[in-house]
Amino acid sequence: MELQNKTLIVTGASSGIGAAAALLFAEEGANVVLGARRQAELETLAGQIRQSGGKAAFLAGDVTREAYSQALVALAAEEFGGLDGAFNNAGIMGETVPVEQMDAANWSAVIATNLTGAFYCARAQIPVLKERGGGSLVFTGSFVGISNGGMPGMGAYAASKAGLAGLVQSLASDLAADGIRVNALLPGGTKTAMAGDDPEAHRTIARLHPMKRMAVPKEIAQAALFLLSDRASFVTGAPLAVDGGVAVRLA
Template sequence: MLLEDKVHIITGASSGIGAAAARLFAREGALLVLGARRQHELGAVTDEINQAGGRAVALAGDVTDAGFAADLVALARSEFGGLDGAFNNAGRMGSGSRLAETEPGEWAAVLATNLTAAYLAARAQIPALEERGGGSLVFTGSFVGYTATLPGMGPYAASKAGLIGLVQSIAVEYGPAGIRANALLPGGTMTEMAMDAATNPETAAFISGLHALKRMARPEEIASAALFLASGLASFVTGSALLADGGNSICKV
């Protein structure tokens, strides 16, 4: 198994890509510490994994809280003896307002969830990885802010663009310690967040049409790309922005 007895934190694990990654990582032998805001949904995913023979513990909290990032690492240490990697996946899209109509509070909230939370997570996780002689950090980015953007996504695009710079800095600074850091950039994915924005069939068809494959991804497909980055299969991959976007970045028709 690709992650046998490796201890991994996954945030945003109550649904969507995070939940799919939790199930997949567990099947590949990982010992999991799962985090998300919604305690009931998070508990359901954790129970499902444990009942299937995996090993997972959960902690509900807000990724924008530095204390929560530290608590997840402390839980990994107390339950499993240390930390080998993390999939920092929690994210926030925003209201879709154009930039001049975006309130400063919304701007700050989106950057706090998508960028500052990644810094807080890395700050807590890196010392634990150093104790184990290295490991893997994966952060969920987006094609938005990298290869393209869409109207109404200014804060989201800015935060995801900044995330790539953060990943590159981690990779350069901590590569000598055996720590790899990569950004995973999904295309349109059938998560609750995306489907809420695509409740209109015409909107859903438009989003699908942005991709060369003419469809949106299943969360499990993005989870598989996260598994690659987290595992030894990607042992020489660091500082990258890996597109798992169904050809969104190359599709013009």
């Protein structure tokens, strides 16, 4: 098992990529601490993991609140004796409109969740990983943070993910000597609630990708598994594109 006896936090775990990752990590032997805003979905997911023989704890809350990130780390210590890494995956798309039409509250919400929330998670997790002698942090970025290819209405989301890319690079540099690896996943279009459920919209998104399809959440989760595992022991500061080639096409 790739993650045997490792304890990992997964944020944004109530659905989509986060839920797929939590299930996969547990299958691979990890103790998973599940975080998201929706209590009922977390409870259901934790039940699935336990019924399959895995170990899970959960706490509902909002990553835009610094105390919540600290509480997830405390739960990992209380339930499983420490922390070995995290998949900091929580994020929102927000309103997709031109900047001049964008409500300032929308901008603030997207930045608060996608960038400031990631900062809070990292700041809470790093001291515990240092005590452990190392670990791995993985953040969910996006190809849109590097090159959105003229996709309209993505100002807030693209800015948040570009900022996250800079944060990941800085963390990787700062923490390498402590044995803490820090990397980012850059998913392409993925069939999650964030992508909606309109088949025509899905076809349009799929056509942007050289592979002419969207990902399913488990495909992104498998890449996160690699970065959190010892197989990626010499990988840090990497923006790993898991995007069906879309970033190449739009560059």
